[in-house]
Each structure stands twice: as C-alpha cells, then as structure tokens.
Amino acid sequence: MSSLGLALPLFCGVWFVYIRWICNKFYSRPPGPKPIPLLGNVLQLPIEFQERTMMKWARQYGPLVYARFLGRHTIMVNSAEIMQDLFAKRGAKYSDRPPLILMNELLGWSPSSAFLPYNAQYKRHRRWMHDALASKTKLLEYRQIQKKETCILITGLMTTPEDYVSHFLRFTAGSVAEIVFGHTVGSVDDTYIRLSEKATKATAEIGSPGSMLVDFIPILKYWPTWFPASDWKRKALAVRPTIQDMINAPYNMVKDQMVLGQAKPSMVSKLIEENSQKKEGLSVQDEIDIKNTAAVLYGAATDTTVNLLVAFLLAMIKYPEVFKKAQEEIDRVVGPDRLPEYEDRDSLKYLNAVIKELYRWHPPLPLGIAHFSMKEDTYQDCSIPANSMVVPNIWAMTQDSNLYPDPEEFIPERFYETESADSQLDLKNPYNLIFGIGRRQCPGQAFADAGVFYAISNMIATLDISRIRDDNGDEINPPHAFKSGLVHHLLPFQCKIKPRSQRVVKLVVNSLESLN
Template sequence: MYGFVIALFSLFLLERLFQSRKNALPLPPGPRGFPLVGNLLDMPKPTDFQAHHWAKHKDLYGPISSVSVFSKTMIVLNDPAVVNDLFEKRSIEFSSRPKQIFAADYMGWKHGTGLIKYNDSLRFQRKAMARILGTKSAAAQYNNLQEAEVGHFLLNMLESPQDLRQHLAKEAGTIILKLSYGYTTERSGKDPLLSIMNKAMEDLALAIVPGRYMVDNFPMMRYIPEWLPGGGWKKDGRRYAADVKYTVETPYKFVQKQMEQEKHEQSYLSQALETTEDTPMNVRNNKWTAASIFGAGSDTTVAVNSAFYLAMALFPEVQKRAQAEIDAVVGSNRLPVASDRKSLPYVDALVKEIMRWHPIVPMGLPHTNEKDAEYKGYRIPKHAILMPNVWLFTHDPTVYPDPFQVRPERFLKDQTLTAKNPPDPLSFAFGFGRRVCPGKLLADNTVYLTFAQSLAVYNIAKPVVDGKTIDPKAEFKPSVISHPADYEVFVKPRSAHHEKMIRALEEKFPWQESSAKEFLEAAAY
C-alpha cells in the first residue's frame, strides 16, 4: 500500500515538474503558496460563505486574482467588468465547464447541460431549450401552469403556514415537472418522481463541493481499485449512478408511453420528441435537457422565494408599499397575473432587489477555458477554474448604497438612491455569456407570480413567541445554491375577504389527478 501511495505522489510531482511553462506571463496576483500544495491553506472551509472569503482578495490583489491548489489554478473574478470582458466579449474562449470527475464520470452527470463542456452536444441542448422555452412567446404558453401552481401554493399555505419551506419546494418542483414532462405530482404526501429528482439534485450538490471527492484534485486516483484504502469513493459513485440513471431514463419512458397512448400533456420533452429525428444523439440530448431543466430551475426557485419571505418579515415597510401598489392597480377582487407586471413597477423592482440582496448562486457557476489565454498581461492557463463573485457585484456600496438593506426603489425610474441605471441583478442571476440560463424567462415569471400573489393576499410578519417578537436572522447557507438559514415567519391572510379569495382558487384551479401511477407503470416497463 505504501509503495502505491509513493508511486501516486511521484506521478503528481512529475506532472508538476513538466507542466508547460512556455508562456512567461505571470498568473493574476494572489497569496504566496507552499511547495506541492500551493494555496491549500488559503482555501475557504466548507462552513465558510465562499463569496465573503474571496471578496477579501479584491482589496488585497485587485479585480482579478488567482490561487493554485495542487495542479489546479483558480481565477477569482471580483469585478463585473472583468466578467464581461471574459465571459461575454470572449465567450467563445471561456464558455466551458471545469471537469467534475466524480460527478461526471462516476455519478453519471457527464451529459447534463450544467456540467457538459462547450461542444456540439451543449450547443444542441441549448438550442433546443431556447427554441421550446427561451422566447417570450414560448414562455408565455406556460403562464396558466405557473398561475395554477402558485395558486395551489397559496392554498397549501392557508392549511399549514408553518410548512413554508416544504410548500415552496412543492410549488417549484411541480411547475418544473409539469413543464418538462407533463407530469402531475401528488397533491399531498410523497410523490415518486419529485422525491427521486430532489434526491438526485441534493446528491449532486454535495458531490460538487470542492474537496468533497479527492479524485477531482488527483485524477490519478481513478486507478485505485475500489477494494483498496482510498478507493471506497467508487462505491458512492455506483450508488449515485443508479439513481441518476433512473432520474434521466424513467421520466423519458413515461412521456414516450403517454405519447404512444395519445394521453400526453404538452411539455418540453413532448415537443422535443415531436420536432427532432429519432437518432441516438438526439435521444440522449433530449433525455438530458429535460432532466437538466429540473436541476437548473427547482432548487434555485425555492432559494429565491425563501429569501423573499424572509425579507418581507424583516422589511415590513417594503411589504406595505408593494401591497399598496397591488391594491391600487389590480384591486382586491383578483390576483395579479403576468400581464399586470408592467403596471406594477415597485413589485417588478422588488423582484430585482431580492435577486440583488441574496444572489442564489453567490459565486456563480465556474467557467473554464480549453486553451491557454491572456488577459491584461496575466496568464490564464488551460483548464483554469474561473469563479465570478456575484455576491460581491450585488453588494458593492458604490453601486448599490446600503447593500444589506432591501430597497426596491433603487430600480425605479427617477430614483435618487444610487447611480442612474444601476446594473440589473437579473443580468448576474442567470449566468453569463453562452452559459446564461435558457429558461430564465420562465424562472423569472414564477418568482414574480409568487411574490405578487403572496403579497396580494398574505401578510408576512416576524413571529411572536410568549409575547415577544422574534427577529429572523438574515443568514444564508454556504453552498453552491445558497438558501436562507432556517427561519420562522408568521403568515396570515390580510383579511377575511383575502382568505375567501385564496379558497376560491381551488375552484379556479382544481387539483388534477396525479401521474404517479402511470409513471410507476412506465418505470416497470
């Protein structure tokens, strides 16, 4: 065993020794490293909020900095102008993804839209998503679906307001599964498809945390047999891979069977199958784009809506102003819908402000380059990991004064709070360049409807325990997709009339029979 470890370490030394030094340009500035391990000791701990850690680099090293850990170089982008230069203006060079060896090769996510490198498969997948979901007219066909499921969320909140987090997850998951597969979830209790999808996404989120699986840092560990010490992670990979395969293959079978029986509802996958040839590559890409829509749109939507409910309890004056606008424009006899948005500038600004106050992917999703590159006299080596500090962009006090306060007015016309035309946080929230989320219009509409309709009928307040008002803490979890830390708020209908409006939604949007039975039959087929 010791001989094997020594051989493995020797290979690592050789890799470092013969690493290309053809380009004499320096890396972007950064902390001094140690032999072999580089800046390992400068890396944030798993419990650290990474964006806060990397934000310190801007004062120390400027808008672009670097660290090296073992054989990997990470480039920290702490200025939106640098991100624009690299990810937008030079998107052809910087639109690939860093290789996630464990997640891609051992869990089975190598064809997932979010992890795939910039190649023909990615272009096919993004083109299909843009065609079916990405235009305003394409997104508008799902307005009724979104309004129905936001209505069901309001009904669920009426029954058990203490279960806010679960209801938000059910709302987001139900919308995505209906949109992707035409699948209707169980009204209550555990739904078979939603449960396995959520589990697969939770497993993936854990797997891609830096340092979780050392094979990502030491690719040579792929050659360690599973039965040797240091190879046990392969067992995790096999277990995860079975779940991922089920997640991707079984909903595809469900839609195929529904289409064969002419019982399907229109969905992303049904449209993809109707408009592409039945070739092996198209089949693979259609499976993975449908599954990737859930991964991209479910947990992120929950995180935004959860931040909204927290913010409304912490900033009641914002809530009151938004409710007053809704009452004045929409009235109190119906709920605001998508077509009302242009007449609700403060609510629209609130969507932007919550996205700014808590960007749900604080360090963005990393990009990489497939060839050596140069930027302003600095060397960006091939396969560097480029990390945009989105949180820092949206909390720059010179751009957004009082950045820790929720102040939607900063995005209104003729406002005096900040510089004229501050950057729209939505330009940061959905990714950059050729990696921007193709379903951003749909996600944005779900968020808007949840905000607007919640404010129309509910008051959201700090909880009162034993006569004392409890202030929820504005704390956020240190993960790739960052949710607020657990909190409690008090949610109650604004009046008896508003409660009646909520209950009327059950008649307007009756609960549909679940697709669970047909799905399980397809799974067994």
C-alpha cells in the same frame, strides 16, 4: 563524476528554467495569494463558503485573482464588468466547462448541459431548451400554467403555512413538470417531486461545481472512501443512484405513456417524436441527450427558484416595512377585486425593486458554474493561461459595497430608479448576473423570473406575513443564515402566514376554479 557533480548542473538547469519561464509567466498573471511549492494555494482554500475567501482575496489583490491548485490554473472573477468582458465579449475563449470530476464522474450528472463542454452536444441541448422555454410565444403559452400553480401555492400557504418550503417546491416543480414532461403534479408527495428534491438538494450541499477540491486536484477521485477526510466522496457516491433515478424515471414515464397513447404534449414527447422520425430512428444517444436535457431543466429550475422564494419570505419577516410598502402598492395598482397579472408588472415599480433586491441579497448560485479558458488570453496586461478554471464569484459581485451600500441589508430602494431587467448592459441589476452571462447564460431565465413574479406578487396581495413570538412575547428576527454549497440553502426558520381576509380566500378559490 560524483553524484554531486551530476546533481549540480541538473539543479542549475531546473533553476534556470524556473526563473526564466515559470516565474516570468507567473508574474504576468493576475495577482493572488502566494502559493507554496507543489501544492500551490490548496491549503488556503476552505471546503466551505469558498466565495467568502475569494472575496477577501479580491479585496486584497483586485477583482481578478489568480491561484494555482497543484497544476490547475484558476482565475477568480469578482467583478461584473470583468465577467461580461470575458464571458460575453470574449465568449469564443471562455464558454467551455472544466472537467468537473465531482458533478460528472462521481455524482453522474454527465451529460447534463450545465456541465458539458462547449461542443456540438451542448449546442444541441441548448437549442432544445431555448425552443422549450425562451421563445416569447412559449412564454405566453405558459402564463396559464404559472397562474394556476400560483393559485394552488396560495391555497397551500393559507391552509398549512408551516409547510411553506413544500408549497414552494410544489409550485416550482408543478410548473416545470407540466412543460417538460406533460406531468400534472397532484401534491407535494408526488414521486417525481420527491426524487428531484432529494437529488438536487444533496447535489447542492455537496459542493459547488468547480470549487470542490477534487475538481482542482483530479487525483482525489481515487481517494479511498475508508481514508480520513473522505466524507465528501462517500456522500457523492451515496447520492449518485438518486440522481440516476431522477434522470431516468420521468423520461421512462413519458415513453410509457406515448406507447399507450396517453402522453400529454411536452418538451420530452416532442423530442422523442422528432428523433423517432429520423431514418435511423431514436438512438441510444438521442435518449441520453433528451433525458439529461429534461433533468437539468427540471432539477436546476426547481431548486434555485424554491430557494429564492424561501429567501423572499425571510426578507419580508426581517424587513416588515418593505412588505407593507409592497402591499400598499399592489392594493393601489391591482385593486381588491382580482389577483396580480403579469401585465401589471410594469406598473408595480416598487415590487420590481423588491425582486431585484432579492436576486442581489440572496443569489442562489454564489459561485455560478465555472468556465474554462479554451485559449491563452491577455486581459488588462495579465496573462490567463489556456485550460484555466475561471470562477465567477457572483456572491462577491452582489456584495460589492461600492455598488450596493450596506450590502447585508435588504434595501429595494437602491433599485427603485434603475433600468428595467430588459437592459443587458445594466450590470448593477442583479437579474443580469445571477443567470449567467454570455453563451452559457441560463436559457430559462425569463420563465423562472416570471414564476418568481407571479408567486411573490400574489403572496403579497393575499397574505399577511410576520414574525413569530417567543415565550416572553418578544418577536423573533431570524438571521440571514444558509448552508455552504452549490446553492445557498437557507437554514430553517419559523414565521406567521395567514390570509389577509376571507374576501381574498374566496378570490383565490374562484380564480383557481376558472383556470381548471
């Protein structure tokens, strides 16, 4: 038989399978951009600002979008309702993580709880985090720490306002370091703060976990660093040692202090003590789990909260009428003789709306962290294959003009009459989106939200924030511009920050002295 005679039946067989199985399965999946043979939709997804492309696809194909990157099935969720249906109501199917090549293998974050599969190790990490940050008793205990760090923050902003990013970093890292490691941060030049800043910033700028092409096309991890278009891999390998230092250094500090009998109570010292009392003692795996749980709490909480506080500063100089209205409310509710307390929050209706709008206007993790479908599923008559990467496009959800008219603008009034953050059913409230939904929801969200409240309420109460002027005397209104990546880091901008009066300076100094 000729080669043509052998090839023709083979071709017909392949074509039959393609038509009867692959096409039928494909057309029952959610709609999405048309793929090309073999590559799928690889060439249609840019390296940067992938959330914008995914939102364009959502506008064209609907809120649930399917794409294929070589052999990787990918489902893009652009609706809060769908995210809740899949991640919360069907959490048994969608709580896993995909094999995140960039984060786990190249950067070395494994076994970070944020990127672990939904297994016993992840549940162990999450239980530890919940015990440390999520119980009401613990949250009340931490109020004193947050109040003290807030006073230090305000003092720094009054003294060297141009260093606002460093002051935000010190505020956030100081609060978390005290709780996780029992470490008191002395200044913005603290060794562990700088390690965390360098590691998390580099991680965020390299790319979103589950959205970099290497996660869609795992074979790219073998891409030689001397090949063209390999800058992403060189950056990942360059930052890996810093990430390892960030994971190991503070843990080793706590262990050394425990040997000397000088360790302060902390999450890490407690876990070391508990696991050392086991019959077999503290194992290598115990140490790996403890140090990685601590690192993700310290690193993730620090970077995202700093980013939110910088975004707040930008919003206040872009929208001075919002700042003035929030200041008037605090003056009326709190008065001139003390600083805002968490107990004032229920009475600060407009300030709560400002915080909600901040979460919506600048969600720190635009694509969240990808989930992984553990079983084949059907949703709204669409087939979702098992082992699909499921990407929550939180940025698209918060930019939905049907829910939020003029989404590019900062308009707290849109939340002035809505339900409180306690309502988990209120999906229009961005508080219930930016921290995730379901079994992967951030366990430290209440602590982080309290920190944001303390910082913002006290900045409004004690500071005047305004635009700078150019050489012609005209005000400079900076754009809402940010870098692409896991976290939307804002581009640098200048502003004018000064104490409202000498009275508030004395008030902050006296408050700090009383907390020491």
